[in-house]
Amino acid sequence: MAVILIVDDDAGLRTSFAKLLDMEGHQAITAASGEEGVERQAKDHPDLVVMDVRMQGMTGIEALARMKAQDPATPVIIMTAFGTTATAIEAVNKGAFDYILKPFDIPEMLGLIAQALDASRLAKGARKHATPAAGAQVSLVGQSRAMREVYKQLGRVAATDATVLVQGESGTGKELAARALWSYSGRKDRPLVVVNCVAIPESLLESELFGHEKGAFTGANHRRAGKIEQAQGGTVFLDEIGDMPLPVQAKLLRLLQEKQIERLGGKGPTAVDVRIIAATNRDLEAAMAEGRFREDLYYRLQVVRIVLPPLRERKEDLPQLAAHFLALHSKAMSVSDPGITAEGLAALADHDWPGNVRELSNVLQKTLIFSRGLAIGAPDVRAAIAGRAAEPLPDAGEALGEYARLAVAAGGPDLFNQVTDRFAAVVLAEALRVTGGNRSHAAKLLGLSRPTLLAKMERLGLTVAAQIKIGDALS
Ligand SMILES: Nc1ncnc2c1ncn2[C@@H]1O[C@H](COP(=O)(O)OP(=O)(O)OP(=O)(O)O)[C@@H](O)[C@H]1O
Ligand SMILES: [Mg+2]
Numbered sequence: 001m002a003v004i005l006i007v008d009d010d011a012g013l014r015t016s017f018a019k020l021l022d023m024e025g026h027q028a029i030t031a032a033s034g035e036e037g038v039e040r041q042a043k044d045h046p047d048l049v050v051m052d053v054r055m056q057g058m059t060g061i062e063a064l065a066r067m068k069a070q071d072p073a074t075p076v077i078i079m080t081a082f083g084t085t086a087t088a089i090e091a092v093n094k095g096a097f098d099y100i101l102k103p104f105d106i107p108e109m110l111g112l113i114a115q116a117l118d119a120s121r122l123a124k125g126a127r128k129h130a131t132p133a134a135g136a137q138v139s140l141v142g143q144s145r146a147m148r149e150v151y152k153q154l155g156r157v158a159a160t161d162a163t164v165l166v167q168g169e170s171g172t173g174k175e176l177a178a179r180a181l182w183s184y185s186g187r188k189d190r191p192l193v194v195v196n197c198v199a200i201p202e203s204l205l206e207s208e209l210f211g212h213e214k215g216a217f218t219g220a221n222h223r224r225a226g227k228i229e230q231a232q233g234g235t236v237f238l239d240e241i242g243d244m245p246l247p248v249q250a251k252l253l254r255l256l257q258e259k260q261i262e263r264l265g266g267k268g269p270t271a272v273d274v275r276i277i278a279a280t281n282r283d284l285e286a287a288m289a290e291g292r293f294r295e296d297l298y299y300r301l302q303v304v305r306i307v308l309p310p311l312r313e314r315k316e317d318l319p320q321l322a323a324h325f326l327a328l329h330s331k332a333m334s335v336s337d338p339g340i341t342a343e344g345l346a347a348l349a350d351h352d353w354p355g356n357v358r359e360l361s362n363v364l365q366k367t368l369i370f371s372r373g374l375a376i377g378a379p380d381v382r383a384a385i386a387g388r389a390a391e392p393l394p395d396a397g398e399a400l401g402e403y404a405r406l407a408v409a410a411g412g413p414d415l416f417n418q419v420t421d422r423f424a425a426v427v428l429a430e431a432l433r434v435t436g437g438n439r440s441h442a443a444k445l446l447g448l449s450r451p452t453l454l455a456k457m458e459r460l461g462l463t464v465a466a467q468i469k470i471g472d473a474l475s
Contacts, residue, residue, distance in 0.1 A: 034055055034060060037067070042070055207226065234275070237277045237278075259272060311356045
């Protein structure tokens with residue numbers, strides 16, 4: 001059940017449309033003008049607005065702009081008369097979910113409404129009325145045109161059993177999209193089994209996916225069901241499918257064609273019912289040209305293809321994403337969210353984000369470590385971005401080499417441990433200094449858990465107040 005606001009100055013249309021929506025199990029509310037529509041949106045927070053574009057007084061386009069300003073996440077479907085595609089395009093450009101020609105075809109309108117509702121649930125991270133699978137944390141942030149297009153596609157295919165190929169550069173949210181597809185599918189109560197095709201050694205991937213019989217190979221002491229069988233009735237997410245070895249590709253093709261698998265060393269096929277979602281950041285066409293990816297499998301997979309846009313092509317999403325990650329990381333670090341200044345946002349927009357959303361998330365986490373509660377500014381952002389560029393770590397240079405030479409020459413019992421402990425103490429002290437003595441932040445900065453950091457401080461006799469100078473520790 002969704003609350004749907006109909007805005008149209010044609011009373012007859014309002015009544016019959018409202019009746020239709022009631023019959024579909026929705027709750028319809030109506031407004032007779034753009035002005036009234038904007039008011040009702042503010043007051044009643046509908047899940048969806050369906051609005052005529054040509055009305056007396058405020059036009060649908062104007063009303064759309066105001067509604068988007070009030071709540072950018074509420075989808076708006078615009079109704080236009082035949083021959084006014086220019087207006088329709090303008091509407092979609094201004095943030096309408098889609099448009100439909102009047103007089104409309106009822107099944108088409110209902111289909112569009114279902115899509116818009118699904119997409120907005122995805123966009124809102126299932127805050128309000130959706131019922132995603134327990135524990136699913138699916139919240140794709142961003143309202144750019146490119147992302148709205150993605151939500152639409154996700155909404156369209158989530159409920160089907162179609163095989164989906166999710167493509168996009170590293171860090172664009174492919175796994176998140178796959179989880180969204182699962183959590184809005186009819187299979188959400190069945191498992192989502194994730195298999196990362198690069199992380200598993202080639203020699204094991206086949207048995208990992210398809211299972212094996214006892215004695216199928218040396219070390220196969222028991223019969224074992226593969227991940228695909230384990231997902232029976234559910235969904236399998238094949239991550240980095242571009243790296244799947246050819247023999248495994250052949251078996252996967254068979255699964256897609258015949259819905260059957262055969263365990264390694266097995267005596268016959270087993271029927272399975274799984275939905276496959278695959279992802280890759282590789283150019284599968286190129287892999288195909290080089291003979292590393294089967295053409296027939298490629299065509300099976302890409303029937304539904306969802307391409308996630310790189311972050312540099314949707315920088316208008318940066319403010320929303322920044323707010324999202326600052327809230328997320330500050331909560332995880334138990335500090336209050338300091339927010340970000342306009343200059344900080346501008347500095348984010350200056351960067352091209354080769355690592356996409358994952359890089360943005362890491363950079364914001366770093367800025368939090370340094371912020372000490374003040375709003376994130378441009379220098380914090382630049383420093384955090386530069387930190388990434390500085391990887392791998394700078395060369396320690398001659399000072400350390402000289403110290404090592406002296407230490408080794410001096411010799412001593414337990415020399416190695418003494419030297420490395422001293423160096424560890426310097427690094428810890430520096431991390432505590434730049435974080436103003438905050439041990440949680442220092443631990444984050446060093447890539448340690450807080451308990452590990454505390455244990456090391458204890459062992460090395462460090463306190464937060466200890467003002468260790470490099471010279472002291474190394475001498
Ligand atoms: N639109 C988004 N809104 C919120 N968080 C996002 C979004 N896109 C990505 N993220 C977050 O960014 C990180 C990277 O996303 P994800 O793992 O889905 O990327 P990926 O495309 O699978 O990357 P890779 O190719 O490197 O595996 C995750 O922490 C994810 O939650
Ligand atoms: Mg991934």
